Amino acid sequence: MITRLDQLPAKEAISPGHNACAGCGALIAVRQILLAAPRPLIVVNATGCLEVVTTPYPYTAWNVPWLHVAFENAAAAASGVEAALKVLERKGLGRRHNIIVFAGDGGTFDIGLQSLSGALERGHRLLFVCYDNEAYMNTGIQRSAATPPGAWSSTTPAGKQESKKDIMSIVIAHGVKYAATATPFLWKDLVNKVAKAFTFDGPAFLHVYAPCPRGWYTEPDKTIQLSRLAVETRYFPLYEVENGRYKINYFVTRPKPLEEFLSLQNRYRVLLRPENAELLQKLKQEVEERWKRLEALSQQREAPSSTHLVS
């Protein structure tokens, strides 16, 4: 269990000088994850902001081996890396590595879902990390299946009407041994989940909530505060599912009002207008139902032992 910064096992894998926006939640999360990921390591990245901002040729921000193929196939490319190293090790021509896949919500919830599903079903030993900024940021803030109801995007100018896809349930339905949610606000929770994910012989999944100042129209210095509010309003519950057993890692007994989280983001400007009370109600109801369902699944009624995670 990692409880102090000096216990982080690995070196920085991303160097300074990349092109991410100030306050990019994805980059913060990715750095944290890579500080905890066991070596030797190979990173496979789907097309999206993370890929674009870290590899402006002839520069690269990565000092671990890194592969990008396309938008929808990161899980398949990673499957190939994993399968190949298994046989190369057997033949004395190489050795197995730990593999982390990074994909945005688009590369996970939408276009990447098929190859993710295939990789999970086949049981490749890898950690798939979805950094969720709730829209296609790289192409200019279009809605994705992860965009929540009421949120503005460049293709939902009046606020998205549909619900956010429940990616965790989809992943868990594949029978993966380990799946968890995390956010950079609770870094100890995040890094310990990364370490734990690699103790399983098979695919693991991490759904990381990653605020995006550009796409959410928020101030760069609000990223961590937003990550925190997402958890404390129960909007993004932190939990893990180990061999089918649910456990809430951060028990929110008295949730903050959702408006506190929404009002910091200009993408909810329209939602917070009185004429959209119904849509706001839909979002609130979804948040409530998600929490209730999790509570029922984890059968927890109070704070678990992991309160030490709050630093």
Next chain:
Amino acid sequence: MLRQALLYLMSGNEAIAHAVMDADVDVVAAYPITPQTTIVEKLSEYVASGMLDAEFVPVESEHSALSVCLGASLTGARVFTATSSQGLALMHEILYIASGLRTPIVMAIANRALSAPINIHGDHSDIMGSRDAGWIQLFAENPQQAYDFTLIAYRVAEDNRVMLPVAVNVDGFTVSHCYEGVRVLGKEDARAFLPRTPRPRLEYETPITVGAMFSSMHYHVAKTEQAKALESSLNVVKEVFRSYPMREEGYDVVHAVNTDSPVMVVGLGGVMGTFRHLGRRMNVGVASLRLYRPFPAADLLPSLREAELIIVLDRAYSPGAPAPPLAADIKTLLHTAGLQTPVWSVVCGLGGHEIRLSMAEKLLQKALKAVREGAGANISFYLGEEVNTP
């Protein structure tokens, strides 16, 4: 020199699977589609029985099959996949990435018509749609060549001067499912022919970034280098073709007979055997391209120089184009060489439409007659469709 060269009765698809086993391939990923399926069925048997020490990755789509091969290839592994028709079309995006990232992937394509209307039989519509993806394109005429070209493909792809993916094309059903005696090199000789050569790969100790974002200028440079690599791979293909250990005379990238005849037939794939058979009898020249990309212009030109009429067979249609794919290539080649030889552009055998000996014979008779009468004109028509035939 050779330790063994056993003769087996095999279909074209089995011959390819056997070559993949002999090549000691590490990762096989594929998705079923007729008429390719029996290749990977056979390979899954080899893997399950321990005859081939490889990982068989049964993916959920062709798009993922090629993506798995890409990831695997970049770890230094030797990889294989196979597809046809819609499967190749689904891979389209990744075809360009495979060549752009310079991965020595080998893929067998049992050529088949594209939907719609849906049709499972052989023609070249699938590969012609992927013609410009930067892959080396070999065309095998029969199961023996299917075996030989698969081994040759690995040797070429992994050559440090090349580092490009190679497609081994076989006609759907007429080659993929046709049974013939096939001489195989056997594991030891195949492995001597295919040594493992080191190449840059994903490895923790020596981190590399693969698939980075390129500016316009760098993209232009990289693509130009890639195109040059494909062009200059011609010499490597020829070198490997010539030195292929099982055939004393090796292979030619263009196989031509009767080159002094006034009529020359040019084409790709299994149907060229039919025309060669007739050509020998009727004294008509036949040039079969075993290598289609890079285009072996200098090797083909000598057999076209003396011809008074050139018949180009295309088993694909290029709607709205001035000529179907191979005819367009040949016309360009003739123009570049300053030749004005008339070309009959013949589209034939779409969707497995049978090219019967009698049809082919009638075509050659008409061509010989036209030459005798000095009536040289460019025309286009469909073989087997009587309406527009000359």
